[in-house]
Amino acid sequence: MSHSDSQSSLIRIEVDGAEHPVPEGITVIQAMWHLGRPTIHGVGCLGGVCGACPITYRLPDQPASKTGLACQTAVREGMAITFIPSDSSKKAIALLPKEAPTQKTLFQYYPETRRCTACRACTSVCPQEIDVMGGVRAAINGELATVAEKFTTCVMCGLCAAVCEVQIKPHRVGMYARRLTGAFYPKEATSLLHRIEEVRSGKYDAEWRELLSGDLSALAHDRVM
Amino acid sequence: MSILEDSKTRVNESRAARMKEERALLSPEDKDALIRKFHPDYKKEAYRTIQIGPNQGEQTVHELANLLEGKSPIASEAVSLSPQHQVDLLIIGGGGAGATAALTAKAAGANVLLATKLRLGDSNTVMAEGGMQVAVSAEDSPVRHFLDSLRGGYMKNDPALLKTLVEEGPEVAKWLMDIGVLFDREADGNLSIRGGGGSSKPRLLRCKDYTGLELMRVLKDCVLNEQVELLEFSPIVELLTDGEGACTGAVLKNLDNNQFIVVQAKAVILATGGIGRLHIQGFPTSNHYGATADGLPIAYRAGAKLTLQDTFQYHPTGAVYPEPMAGILVTEAIRSVGAQLVNVKGERFINEMETRDAVASAVIRECAEGRGVETSAGRRGVWLDMPMVDIVNAEGTLAHRFPNMVRQFSRYQIDIQKEPVLVYPTLHYQNGGIQINVDGESTVRNLFVAGEASGGIHGRNRLMGNSLLDIIVYGRRAGRAASKRATEIALGKLTLAHLDQFREAQKKAGVESKTVSPMLFPDYVKKN
Ligand SMILES: Cc1cc2nc3c(=O)[nH]c(=O)nc-3n(C[C@H](O)[C@H](O)[C@H](O)COP(=O)(O)OP(=O)(O)OC[C@H]3O[C@@H](n4cnc5c(N)ncnc54)[C@H](O)[C@@H]3O)c2cc1C
Ligand code: SF4
Ligand code: SF4
Ligand code: FES
Numbered sequence: 001m002s003h004s005d006s007q008s009s010l011i012r013i014e015v016d017g018a019e020h021p022v023p024e025g026i027t028v029i030q031a032m033w034h035l036g037r038p039t040i041h042g043v044g045c046l047g048g049v050c051g052a053c054p055i056t057y058r059l060p061d062q063p064a065s066k067t068g069l070a071c072q073t074a075v076r077e078g079m080a081i082t083f084i085p086s087d088s089s090k091k092a093i094a095l096l097p098k099e100a101p102t103q104k105t106l107f108q109y110y111p112e113t114r115r116c117t118a119c120r121a122c123t124s125v126c127p128q129e130i131d132v133m134g135g136v137r138a139a140i141n142g143e144l145a146t147v148a149e150k151f152t153t154c155v156m157c158g159l160c161a162a163v164c165e166v167q168i169k170p171h172r173v174g175m176y177a178r179r180l181t182g183a184f185y186p187k188e189a190t191s192l193l194h195r196i197e198e199v200r201s202g203k204y205d206a207e208w209r210e211l212l213s214g215d216l217s218a219l220a221h222d223r224v225m
Numbered sequence: 226m227s228i229l230e231d232s233k234t235r236v237n238e239s240r241a242a243r244m245k246e247e248r249a250l251l252s253p254e255d256k257d258a259l260i261r262k263f264h265p266d267y268k269k270e271a272y273r274t275i276q277i278g279p280n281q282g283e284q285t286v287h288e289l290a291n292l293l294e295g296k297s298p299i300a301s302e303a304v305s306l307s308p309q310h311q312v313d314l315l316i317i318g319g320g321g322a323g324a325t326a327a328l329t330a331k332a333a334g335a336n337v338l339l340a341t342k343l344r345l346g347d348s349n350t351v352m353a354e355g356g357m358q359v360a361v362s363a364e365d366s367p368v369r370h371f372l373d374s375l376r377g378g379y380m381k382n383d384p385a386l387l388k389t390l391v392e393e394g395p396e397v398a399k400w401l402m403d404i405g406v407l408f409d410r411e412a413d414g415n416l417s418i419r420g421g422g423g424s425s426k427p428r429l430l431r432c433k434d435y436t437g438l439e440l441m442r443v444l445k446d447c448v449l450n451e452q453v454e455l456l457e458f459s460p461i462v463e464l465l466t467d468g469e470g471a472c473t474g475a476v477l478k479n480l481d482n483n484q485f486i487v488v489q490a491k492a493v494i495l496a497t498g499g500i501g502r503l504h505i506q507g508f509p510t511s512n513h514y515g516a517t518a519d520g521l522p523i524a525y526r527a528g529a530k531l532t533l534q535d536t537f538q539y540h541p542t543g544a545v546y547p548e549p550m551a552g553i554l555v556t557e558a559i560r561s562v563g564a565q566l567v568n569v570k571g572e573r574f575i576n577e578m579e580t581r582d583a584v585a586s587a588v589i590r591e592c593a594e595g596r597g598v599e600t601s602a603g604r605r606g607v608w609l610d611m612p613m614v615d616i617v618n619a620e621g622t623l624a625h626r627f628p629n630m631v632r633q634f635s636r637y638q639i640d641i642q643k644e645p646v647l648v649y650p651t652l653h654y655q656n657g658g659i660q661i662n663v664d665g666e667s668t669v670r671n672l673f674v675a676g677e678a679s680g681g682i683h684g685r686n687r688l689m690g691n692s693l694l695d696i697i698v699y700g701r702r703a704g705r706a707a708s709k710r711a712t713e714i715a716l717g718k719l720t721l722a723h724l725d726q727f728r729e730a731q732k733k734a735g736v737e738s739k740t741v742s743p744m745l746f747p748d749y750v751k752k753n
Contacts, residue, residue, distance in 0.1 A: 026549060040458065044515075045348075049438050050344075052344060153632075189416050191363060199395060
């Protein structure tokens with residue numbers, strides 16, 4: 001399950017400066033297991049959504065280093081890998097306001113956002129291919145819904161914040177914009193509110209009583225589809 | 226080229242004809258026969274009798290039975306039980322159920338400590354794709370939701386638990402929206418809903434195919450904002466009891482220094498999640514790294530009864546190829562918008578909207594009877610015809626609604642907008658678990674359980690989207706009930722008396738276990 005070292009051919013990767021042979025076709029995390037390294041920090045879902053496993057790596061003949069998620073990146077010949085500590089659970093507090101947010105609400109908690117130099121570093125490292133800088137620019141312009149939309153797929157790996165030269169935390173700005181947008185959604189979900197009222201007012205009580213006092217097993221094959 | 230490419234061509238060629246084909250649902254008899262013949266839950270050799278404890282004499286799979294009868298990592302004499310933490314409420318597990326319980330308890334004024342194995346949020350919750358079932362539309366109702374779930378669960382659901390689940394659904398959806406969860410919406414502001422296997426009406430709320438990520442991000446953010454005291458990388462290894470059957474705390478293990486941490490609590494909520502990483506019957510899994518059923522043996526040794534511990538959900542469509550993706554979930558929602566399952570000959574073989582157990586059984590049948598496709602790594606599977614989604618709906622549907630799926634495959638140069646993918650059932654969910662009442666309390670006093678670790682709500686087969694609902698509804702209920710309990714009682718005595726009793730029972734039954742439980746992590750690391 002962890003590695004298919006049967007017939008597959010070996011390639012060489014570099015971890016912390018030392019070279020190791022590993023089977024082809026496995027992920028970076030699986031390669032760590034193959035090398036006998038237990039993973040505790042730097043692993044979570046193994047499915048590319050928890051953001052626990054950011055890495056940077058270099059490939060031979062490619063001067064620029066790349067970033068990725070260790071559980072989603074296959075090892076390649078000559079790959080030199082560095083693990084990046086994932087985003088920590090210690091963070092500043094950003095509470096939802098009582099009233100609908102204004103342009104200023106974001107800056108109350110994330111004032112440094114305005115310092116963005118438009119260097120694009122954040123966008124270039126994002127493993128989710130999010131237009132991170134675009135999100136930050138939208139935040140500066142107070143377009144909360146746009147920010148929210150842009151960060152929909154953010155796995156909170158923190159790579160964008162790690163490379164920002166002016167200490168902006170784009171993913172946190174995105175998260176806050178999303179929560180503001182969700183909590184103060186401009187239109188009401190009327191059917192939902194209606195249903196809550198129906199349940200509260202006991203609309204289904206008689207139906208429940210009848211159903212639960214009868215023989216439930218009689219309903220087993222009565223298909224409603 | 227290969228048989229694989231050959232077969233892929235047949236999928237493309239048969240598409241036009243298949244699209245017109247109407248396929249009825251199986252009759253109850255045929256469905257039953259299919260499941261009995263091919264579903265892994267019916268494989269007798271995979272099961273054995275549990276020899277000791279509250280479920281003695283009942284059946285479960287070897288992998289779980291070994292853990293339930295396993296040895297504690299703690300030698301009673303070897304640890305000092307003087308507590309490093311004293312709290313009202315100890316919550317164990319940082320997934321959706323644990324985070325929700327923590328928020329609810331904190332809001333109720335309890336002094337809460339949340340301990341989890343990896344980081345807060347590393348969980349099955351964060352991985353959920355398809356959505357959360359709530360009966361919101363006018364043509365739907367909580368009663369209908371109840372009936373669908375009951376039928377899906379083979380009438381084995383605990384009716385009281387299930388009624389509470391569906392009735393509190395709408396309220397819980399509102400709560401999530403109030404704390405900032407952004408579900409997909411219609412232009413008029415209403416929640417956008419979609420159908421799911423086994424459901425008679427569309428009622429899946431979702432956030433693209435990142436529903437769990439959205440929930441977990443917001444819940445995590447709230448837990449941090451509310452400054453809930455956190456212990457990460459500190460899994461539970463044993464519960465503590467007062468020697469008279471009530472739970473009074475737990476022993477955790479700090480993974481960074483291997484020291485034990487003793488916590489004294491008026492009540493404990495176990496929210497340790499699922500079992501996928503036990504790889505039952507050798508199946509790959511869709512679950513996160515820490516899904517090793519830890520809550521079950523721990524609660525079991527403390528005297529908690531399990532229910533439906535013999536039934537598991539094998540999601541019909543786990544990825545088979547490329548190899549690094551083996552086991553990763555291909556969300557059911559893809560089938561509900563039109564993707565068909567197709568065998569090696571390019572033929573459809575099941576109505577894709579049957580319940581998961583039936584669809585999984587049909588896939589296993591195709592492969593067992595030689596109509597599957599084999600990969601170079603020796604795995605078998607059938608095709609899931611992804612490009613159909615864009616053809617049936619509109620160009621761009623996959624990219625727009627399933628960005629996660631598109632991205633995951635594209636990392637391995639597979640464009641699911643153009644080609645089908647290979648799938649096979651993957652171990653996905655534990656249908657049963659620790660028995661609870663509507664307050665989430667187990668049969669051990671002051672020990673509450675929420676989420677996938679609990680059992681009874683879903684009967685013998687959970688419907689898609691009912692688990693995300695379960696973790697929020699019962700996370701809240703357990704949080705509320707446990708914090709109320711904490712106002713009524715004092716901290717109790719800390720003992721490992723239940724362990725002594727358990728060892729006594731082991732000896733009496735002649736059970737000599739070599740397995741240490743909880744497992745904590747799957748054994749993937751190669752011993753060099
Ligand atoms: C890929 C995937 C897709 C899914 N899609 C859907 C869907 O669309 N709709 C739906 O309703 N359901 C879905 N499910 C199921 C659903 O996501 C889970 O059942 C649910 O989220 C479980 O929540 P939980 O809080 O009980 O457990 P988890 O979210 O798994 O959280 C358990 C937590 O406990 C921690 N833990 C484990 N052991 C210990 C220990 N010994 N000590 C301390 N902490 C421990 C874990 O690290 C984790 O943080 C999906 C599941 C998967 C895996
Ligand atoms: S936006 Fe930042 S935190 Fe989010 S996925 Fe991209 S790099 Fe990671
Ligand atoms: S890295 Fe920082 S400064 Fe550069 S574009 Fe991104 S947010 Fe702006
Ligand atoms: S382990 Fe979760 S993203 Fe890699």
